[in-house]
Amino acid sequence: MSHRLTSIYVPRDAAALSVGADAVAAAIRAEASRRGLPLRVVRNGSRGMLWLEPLVEVATDAGRVAYGAVTPADVPSLFDAGFLTGGPHPLGQGLTEEIPFFKKQERLTFARCGVIDPLSVEDYRAHGGFRGLENALAMTPAEIVATVTESGLRGRGGAGFPTGVKWNTVLNAEADEKFVCCNADEGDSGTFADRMMIEGDPFCLIEGMTIAALAVGATAGYVYMRSEYPHATETLRHAIRLAYDEGWLGENIHGTDRIFHLEARVGAGAYICGEETAMLESLEGKRGMVRAKPPLPALQGLFGKPTVVNNVLSLCAVPIILDRGADYYRDFGVGRSRGTLPFQLAGNIRQGGIVEKAFGVTLHELLYEYGGGTISGRPIRAVQVGGPLGAYLPPAQFDLRKDYEAFAAQGAMLGHGGIVVFDDTVNMARQARFAMEFCAIESCGKCTPCRIGSTRGVEVIDKIIAGQDVDDNLALLDDLCEVMLDGSLCAMGGMTPFPVRSAIKHFGEDFRPTTASPSATGIRAGDAP
Amino acid sequence: MSIVAEHARQRGALLPILHALQETFGCIDDAAIPLLAGALNLSRADVHGVVSFYHDFRRTRPGRHVVKMCRAEACQAMGADALLDHARRSLTVDAHGTTADGAFSLEPVFCLGNCALSPAVMIDGVLHGRVGPERFDALTADLRAQDQAEDAR
Numbered sequence: 001m002s003h004r005l006t007s008i009y010v011p012r013d014a015a016a017l018s019v020g021a022d023a024v025a026a027a028i029r030a031e032a033s034r035r036g037l038p039l040r041v042v043r044n045g046s047r048g049m050l051w052l053e054p055l056v057e058v059a060t061d062a063g064r065v066a067y068g069a070v071t072p073a074d075v076p077s078l079f080d081a082g083f084l085t086g087g088p089h090p091l092g093q094g095l096t097e098e099i100p101f102f103k104k105q106e107r108l109t110f111a112r113c114g115v116i117d118p119l120s121v122e123d124y125r126a127h128g129g130f131r132g133l134e135n136a137l138a139m140t141p142a143e144i145v146a147t148v149t150e151s152g153l154r155g156r157g158g159a160g161f162p163t164g165v166k167w168n169t170v171l172n173a174e175a176d177e178k179f180v181c182c183n184a185d186e187g188d189s190g191t192f193a194d195r196m197m198i199e200g201d202p203f204c205l206i207e208g209m210t211i212a213a214l215a216v217g218a219t220a221g222y223v224y225m226r227s228e229y230p231h232a233t234e235t236l237r238h239a240i241r242l243a244y245d246e247g248w249l250g251e252n253i254h255g256t257d258r259i260f261h262l263e264a265r266v267g268a269g270a271y272i273c274g275e276e277t278a279m280l281e282s283l284e285g286k287r288g289m290v291r292a293k294p295p296l297p298a299l300q301g302l303f304g305k306p307t308v309v310n311n312v313l314s315l316c317a318v319p320i321i322l323d324r325g326a327d328y329y330r331d332f333g334v335g336r337s338r339g340t341l342p343f344q345l346a347g348n349i350r351q352g353g354i355v356e357k358a359f360g361v362t363l364h365e366l367l368y369e370y371g372g373g374t375i376s377g378r379p380i381r382a383v384q385v386g387g388p389l390g391a392y393l394p395p396a397q398f399d400l401r402k403d404y405e406a407f408a409a410q411g412a413m414l415g416h417g418g419i420v421v422f423d424d425t426v427n428m429a430r431q432a433r434f435a436m437e438f439c440a441i442e443s444c445g446k447c448t449p450c451r452i453g454s455t456r457g458v459e460v461i462d463k464i465i466a467g468q469d470v471d472d473n474l475a476l477l478d479d480l481c482e483v484m485l486d487g488s489l490c491a492m493g494g495m496t497p498f499p500v501r502s503a504i505k506h507f508g509e510d511f512r513p514t515t516a517s518p519s520a521t522g523i524r525a526g527d528a529p
Numbered sequence: 530m531s532i533v534a535e536h537a538r539q540r541g542a543l544l545p546i547l548h549a550l551q552e553t554f555g556c557i558d559d560a561a562i563p564l565l566a567g568a569l570n571l572s573r574a575d576v577h578g579v580v581s582f583y584h585d586f587r588r589t590r591p592g593r594h595v596v597k598m599c600r601a602e603a604c605q606a607m608g609a610d611a612l613l614d615h616a617r618r619s620l621t622v623d624a625h626g627t628t629a630d631g632a633f634s635l636e637p638v639f640c641l642g643n644c645a646l647s648p649a650v651m652i653d654g655v656l657h658g659r660v661g662p663e664r665f666d667a668l669t670a671d672l673r674a675q676d677q678a679e680d681a682r
């Protein structure tokens with residue numbers, strides 16, 4: 001009679017690795033062999049409770065029990081405490097799925113992330129994987145598109161465009177060839193959900209893209225990865241090879257006569273290549289210059305052919321929609337924001353990570369109930385939502401509900417769901433300066449307001465910070481913002497004014513050094529002379 | 530030019546080829562540009578335009594270790610600016626520069642996808658989280674020690 005081997009989970013997610021997960025896995029293996037205890041170490045994705053990484057889990061009869069954050073030095077004491085059967089230990093977090101941060105979430109997209117071995121097709125299948133694709137293989141393209149449309153899914157890459165509507169345009173375009181391109185450029189600071197999905201559940205993306213291909217009649221696809229994510233790229237390429245080996249990609253998908261070829265391509269450190277037309281240029285091997293629209297990429301996209309461009313999270317929502325049905329997905333959310341969004345808590349936050357919730361959750365809940373406030377222990381002064389082009393919000397707006405329309409009504413945007421937290425030592429004039437500097441460095445250079453305006457913006461803010469003619473320069477800055485808003489082809493130049501103007505509007509004291517709070521002069525409390 | 534041959538059948542092959550060249554030779558040499566233009570049926574100006582557009586492609590070889598240091602917002606919120614200053618001082622190098630002994634190149638970048646464990650640094654493709662000045666010094670000291678051990682052999 002043989003016992004089933006105890007399974008220990010140690011994440012291989014890049015964030016977990018960044019705080020020592022490999023060393024912890026090695027220490028567990030070494031200690032187990034020293035004690036003559038056979039066990040199986042699974043390298044899973046992350047559960048998204050990043051402050052607890054490396055989070056080690058043990059499979060017990062009651063469920064998976066979590067320990068975190070574990071260092072190699074803790075490993076002998078974990079064995080002494082009987083962690084292989086879920087024994088108590090100072091790092092013990094109880095049952096993983098009962099941890100309050102996790103328990104209150106609605107995990108649809110991230111359901112498998114951190115649960116399964118990301119590079120096991122068998123594990124993926126055992127957890128509902130490829131069921132959506134199997135259903136799609138039995139449907140007509142129009143039926144697949146209709147299901148996605150009915151689900152209410154909107155693009156998760158920032159603009160919130162209805163995914164089904166986009167697919168329908170590609171489906172109805174006549175062409176000898178069509179493409180599906182996944183935008184995995186994830187350049188926004190404060191966002192890492194795309195990376196975590198690709199590292200933690202890559203087959204989900206492969207399945208979503210294959211369904212998209214069936215829906216529109218595409219036979220080839222690309223995932224545009226950013227070069228800052230070498231680990232995710234390696235994981236995805238490995239998963240693509242496995243999917244080919246097991247007949248889920250290639251000439252005869254799952255034994256049918258349907259064809260889909262998929263390849264991962266790597267960008268080269270240009271933020272603007274997250275903009276979909278710049279991404280297509282880059283995939284074609286060119287400079288990442290934004291194209292004028294029309295023509296829409298849906299009609300003339302990659303190599304001039306009709307192309308679906310979707311964000312990782314949009315495509316990763318598709319399998320569950322095809323598996324459980326449009327209604328199941330649409331029943332989450334509020335108003336015209338349906339389904340769930342994986343929010344990402346980042347920056348100065350005690351409990352940073354992934355919070356997947358239905359639309360409608362407030363910023364306050366996310367920051368305090370999930371995030372637990374700042375890690376510095378100081379009050380939150382500002383949060384930036386939606387990446388470097390997103391507005392800075394003060395605490396007075398933390399009761400804002402997270403849905404596309406509520407945010408738009410406030411001149412803010414949800415973007416890719418990233419929330420970056422700053423405590424009261426932040427100097428908002430410096431943050432405004434950074435927004436302009438970022439635009440100056442990352443502009444594709446096509447429009448003058450974006451290219452030159454942002455450089456001028458940095459200079460003007462420098463003068464304001466130095467206290468020169470503050471009123472005149474603030475007026476000049478506002479004019480500059482207006483010109484950028486009106487005269488830019490894409491949101492890079494067109495939205496850089498959002499963080500700048502919101503900083504001035506809500507944190508005006510930081511732009512007037514004479515009447516300023518200590519933080520505005522760059523002196524932090526505690527380091528007074 | 531086996532690298533070019535390997536990728537020539539791919540569509541939009543220029544970026545994959547440039548990545549492969551840089552991976553092998555450390556940078557994109559001036560001499561490669563006419564060769565690539567010829568092989569891919571592009572003008573030299575096209576190839577040059579692509580190489581210069583992207584921050585990643587370098588024209589000169591970097592130091593032995595490439596330190597990518599995030600200076601985007603989530604890392605700023607946890608002291609990235611101070612960390613960059615510290616790195617400049619402790620390595621005696623400017624941003625985008627290489628140390629005199631050729632050991633380290635310091636590259637400020639925008640976001641490494643580790644924004645909940647900021648400040649983040651990537652050294653030779655390996656990501657590190659929660660990197661304060663002390664941890665940074667320990668990481669770079671380890672690499673120097675490894676290099677010395679290798680050189681001694």
Ligand SMILES: Cc1cc2nc3c(=O)[nH]c(=O)nc-3n(C[C@H](O)[C@H](O)[C@H](O)COP(=O)(O)O)c2cc1C
Binds near residue numbers: 276
């Ligand atoms: C400057 C800029 C950067 C962008 N970066 C990204 C990105 O990193 N990832 C992404 O999915 N979309 C990004 N977008 C949005 C894309 O242009 C596009 O709307 C999106 O990929 C469409 O996919 P979706 O409908 O699934 O969201 C960016 C847009 C702009 C203007």
Ligand code: SF4
Binds near residue numbers: 491
């Ligand atoms: S707004 Fe800026 S990034 Fe966008 S197309 Fe114009 S120059 Fe390029």
Ligand code: FES
Binds near residue numbers: 441584637638639
């Ligand atoms: S400008 Fe590209 S890394 Fe600094």
Ligand code: FES
Binds near residue numbers: 189190602
């Ligand atoms: S902002 Fe530094 S890792 Fe994302």
